[in-house]
Amino acid sequence: xxxxxxxxxxxxxxxxxxxxxxxxxxxxxxxxxxxxxxxxxxxxxxxxxxxxxxxxxxxxxxxxxxxxxxxxxxxxxxxxxxxxxxxxxxxxxxxxxxxxxxxxxxxxxxxxxxxxxxxxxxxxxxxxxxxxxxxxxxxxxxxxxxxxxxxx
Numbered sequence: 001x002x003x004x005x006x007x008x009x010x011x012x013x014x015x016x017x018x019x020x021x022x023x024x025x026x027x028x029x030x031x032x033x034x035x036x037x038x039x040x041x042x043x044x045x046x047x048x049x050x051x052x053x054x055x056x057x058x059x060x061x062x063x064x065x066x067x068x069x070x071x072x073x074x075x076x077x078x079x080x081x082x083x084x085x086x087x088x089x090x091x092x093x094x095x096x097x098x099x100x101x102x103x104x105x106x107x108x109x110x111x112x113x114x115x116x117x118x119x120x121x122x123x124x125x126x127x128x129x130x131x132x133x134x135x136x137x138x139x140x141x142x143x144x145x146x147x148x149x150x151x152x
Contacts, residue, residue: 019071024078033059036093040105040145045137050090053118053130057084060091080119102149109142 033055042050056062057080068077088104096104111117112135123129130138 036090
């Protein structure tokens with residue numbers, strides 16, 4: 001029993017020590033998505049979906065919940081935001097060439113179709129996943145926007 005107590009105390013010390021480490025936050029002054037929205041023209045329904053389920057991890061400004069300040073959750077969220085921006089950052093839309101924009105929209109369509117986005121972990125913390133109607137709306141919008149970047 002003493003062995004378990006020592007392990008528990010050690011884990012508690014590590015958890016307390018982790019509270020003093022703060023990962024860098026994705027806190028730009030503004031969430032600059034104007035170019036992305038202007039070019040891709042999402043409907044109001046799709047725009048709401050993007051704002052509620054995509055922009056926190058795929059733009060330069062994240063709105064963090066209160067529990068994002070508690071380790072190890074802060075590390076987990078920070079990792080998700082960092083990876084999300086590596087794969088697709090709508091705030092960097094202007095820096096993408098036409099081919100890359102088409103590719104990013106292809107990936108978006110694929111991820112939503114396969115149910116990979118939004119991440120299951122995100123939906124655990126922020127509410128339910130997309131309904132079939134919401135998925136269809138996002139996919140239809142992305143396919144239409146994709147046509148803008150492909151040679152006809």
